[in-house]
């Protein structure tokens with residue numbers, strides 16, 4: 350069953366994500382495909398994540414299609430103008446890619462080519478509008494397409510905010526993304542089911558509702574949790590979890606991290622329609638996390 | 645010197661759809677020289693708006709709208725007219741509109757677009773900045789420029805990276821979108837957060853070819869052919 354049919358029929362879906370490497374060696378990709386296919390419903394393929402140049406997400410997503418793993422083609426607005434974005438979208442459809450995740454993207458300064466020109470001709474919202482337009486059979490300029498796609502488009506939302514303005518801006522932008530054509534939402538990593546519950550209460554009140562997949566990043570160590578707290582906006586690992594990670598012996602850390610992730614999934618499952626597991630280097634352990642969570 | 649041009653009247657009147665009473669502010673600085681917002685254009689605008697069924701509660705041209713202190717002192721005598729207005733229409737560059745929006749507690753709308761001069765920007769003391777995008781969006785953003793107040797120049801809303809109100813890219817700056825949110829809220833305009841902004845027209849953000857050679861475009865008559873010839877003779 351495809352991600353779209355699963356989410357549309359109200360079933361619980363699981364996605365994960367991985368990033369292509371820098372270079373032409375695709376062994377790692379093939380290994381990920383083998384481990385993940387038949388387990389997760391779909392896998393996000395990141396688009397030059399953190400602005401670091403890598404093999405492209407379009408071709409890697411096509412490899413996933415060929416290998417039998419349903420991809421979610423991540424597309425940022427950093428490196429392509431509206432001509433290239435639309436063209437790559439048409440290409441993706443031709444290669445059998447059905448899911449697209451529209452992102453604005455990080456600035457090039459963050460990555461390994463900080464001198465690069467950031468394009469940002471479109472942003473996440475206008476990219477979603479462009480996808481919707483393509484689905485209707487037209488490009489952004491209103492020209493008719495010969496053969497049209499029917500993409501299942503998604504977007505990302507941050508759950509936890511530290512100011513009222515930031516929280517309201519996220520909610521407003523999420524509604525804009527839905528109005529622009531997002532049919533599913535993946536969230537930034539959540540570590541506190543209470544925060545997630547509050548967020549979902551707001552989402553439940555939307556006029557137009559779309560399935561929400563809660564973001565999960567398994568903790569690797571207390572240090573990495575502290576790092577995320579200090580450096581990633583919208584991620585807040587509660588002290589209790591950090592202490593728990595601190596308390597276990599080095600060789601048991603992975604097990605504890607996976608247990609914590611599985612518990613979070615169990616707690617949030619009744620509130621949402623799926624989970625999105627961002628394992629960051631632990632892609633091959635995603636099935637283990639799922640098993641632990643009873644998925 | 646900053647060059648501004650009036651927006652099409654249709655766009656201005658659309659901004660004022662729900663506002664009956666309008667106060668107009670013009671600028672005797674660059675906007676007057678640009679022919680977009682000096683006393684003459686303010687008078688014309690007053691007439692057009694009245695014809696279109698609006699009630700102009702007052703109109704005032706200020707010497708330099710890029711100076712907030714000056715705005716406050718010059719508009720002091722007009723407080724009642726401003727209070728009686730539902731919105732303030734500002735006929736000048738993006739800087740001036742932002743300064744009026746910062747100084748006056750009312751919805752403030754731009755009547756002009758700021759044209760890219762290709763490098764010949766003016767100088768002003770305030771913190772307001774304008775990219776001269778030639779498609780001014782200040783109506784939607786409570787008079788705070790999303791292209792310059794947001795480090796990533798996002799026009800569809802915040803990136804979500806801010807922490808404690810500070811920008812994720814430049815932590816020493818306030819997040820421009822949080823400033824926009826707070827101002828919208830303060831002025832009762834939060835519904836504008838849902839405005840769908842069209843993708844920017846990047847042709848307009850790049851300087852027009854003629855701007856690259858004549859920084860005083862439209863302000864200084866190009867030397868007449870005869871004069872040139874005479875100069876060559878002498």
Ligand code: SF4
Pocket residue numbers: 737738739757758773774775776777778779780781782789790791792
């Ligand atoms: S939106 Fe910003 S950059 Fe564009 S004209 Fe207005 S103030 Fe200037």
Ligand code: SF4
Pocket residue numbers: 793794795796797798801802803804805806807810811812813814818819820821822
């Ligand atoms: S944190 Fe705020 S100002 Fe900075 S890039 Fe994001 S939205 Fe723009």
